[in-house]
Amino acid sequence: MTSKCCFTIGVILGLVFVCTNAQEKVFNVLSYGAKADGMTDDSEAFLNGWRDACIWNGNGTLLIPSGVYMINGAVFKGPCNGSVTTFEMKGVIKAPTDPNIFCNTGSWIAFQYIHGLDIKGHGTFDGQGDCAWGKHQCETLPHTLALNFVHNFVVHDIHSINSKGVHVKVFQSNNARFRHVQIAAPENSPNTDGIHISYSTNMHIADSNIGTGDDCISIIDGSQSINITGITCGPGHGISIGSLGKLSKPKIVKDIHVKNCTLINTQNGVRIKSWASTITGMATNIIFDDITIIKASNPIIIDQHYCPERNCSGSTQESCVQIKDVTFNNIRGSSSSKAAVSLDCSATYPCKGIMLNDINLEYDAPDGPAISTCAHANGKATGTELPPSCLN
């Protein structure tokens, strides 16, 4: 159960292992009464095991061995005593099928107020969303995994399938790495974003596959210093900054670097969107670099007249979010609609400093070739420009 906890003393008769100060310890949910029958709610066993792993004066690990566990809902809270507390999930954790159990509660599984967290183990979070999509009275369906006020964390080698709402939500959390994460939900599943980040800084999301019914990754207000590399996205709505200008607390989104990603059969490729509302904000220093896009409807899109729910056709309100210094470099592949590049900026706050360099997007259809459309978009185009740029 313990390791790295001993030092060796050579004595005349051989080696004796002396445990002085145990530093790592594993807490197995089965020892806390988890049934792992896929039916009985094991929440209490998980929470009791977590409590002990968390207060352990060293690095505690909550171990979920292989098997299928039903969890009605759990909030794993810190602060913990170890510098890193590990959630090692080898099994499958299933959500209840009835969405009313946690209607509008935010999340199914949450981690909160923790400094130093490692979520790993090749296991699967199964949100069982197929039983809830389109068949519930909730205003919002729960996220599968929420990380709220968690600092210094790593999420790697885990799967999340069929979340009822967003798969992974990160809020007010800093210094994080995601890698080798597999996220999957059907193309027609509503609002099942892969990873949704707000008010968080200093993250790297790497080498993961995300296919859902909404954005693969969405980054909204108050997020800074986020790198996204080696992501394969599709199906889904692409990689999005925004929607901005919806939350009442306006904040800047800046220093977002998306590099070496592939988007296949997505609705959008790389997108920045803001609501046509009076809420001010800014998105700046955003770089999309070395991106392959296969058959997206809108491979490159800035949409400052975003209005998916309300009827905005009579509105004259322009977005008050300033979009500035956005680079699209080496973006190639194909579009499934004629407007492969669409830069629809705010008349009140026109886009500034848009750089298009080496854009090569085919549109192979009778009404081809692809075109660009621009409104209030200022910047510079260099290198290959297919379709030809329409920047001011």
Ligand SMILES: *[C@@H]1O[C@H](CO)[C@@H](O)[C@H](O)[C@H]1NC(C)=O
């Ligand atoms: C956790 O740390 C606190 C404060 O450092 C200490 O009082 C407490 O005894 C520790 N818990 C355990 C189980 O060692």
Ligand SMILES: *[C@@H]1O[C@H](CO)[C@@H](O)[C@H](O)[C@H]1NC(C)=O
């Ligand atoms: C806890 O884990 C961290 C990171 O792996 C390590 O640096 C630290 O030494 C560990 N602490 C103990 C008490 O084992």
Ligand SMILES: *[C@@H]1O[C@H](CO)[C@@H](O)[C@H](O)[C@H]1NC(C)=O
């Ligand atoms: C993001 O990438 C930049 C440039 O490659 C690097 O300087 C920065 O440290 C990275 N940030 C994170 C959070 O990974």
Ligand SMILES: *[C@@H]1O[C@H](CO)[C@@H](O)[C@H](O)[C@H]1NC(C)=O
């Ligand atoms: C680009 O991402 C892919 C994963 O999609 C990875 O296999 C490859 O090593 C990455 N290339 C570079 C140069 O980082």
Ligand SMILES: *[C@@H]1O[C@H](CO)[C@@H](O)[C@H](O)[C@H]1NC(C)=O
């Ligand atoms: C949207 O609103 C405008 C006037 O604001 C109205 O003319 C139009 O019929 C409405 N469209 C729908 C689909 O409700």
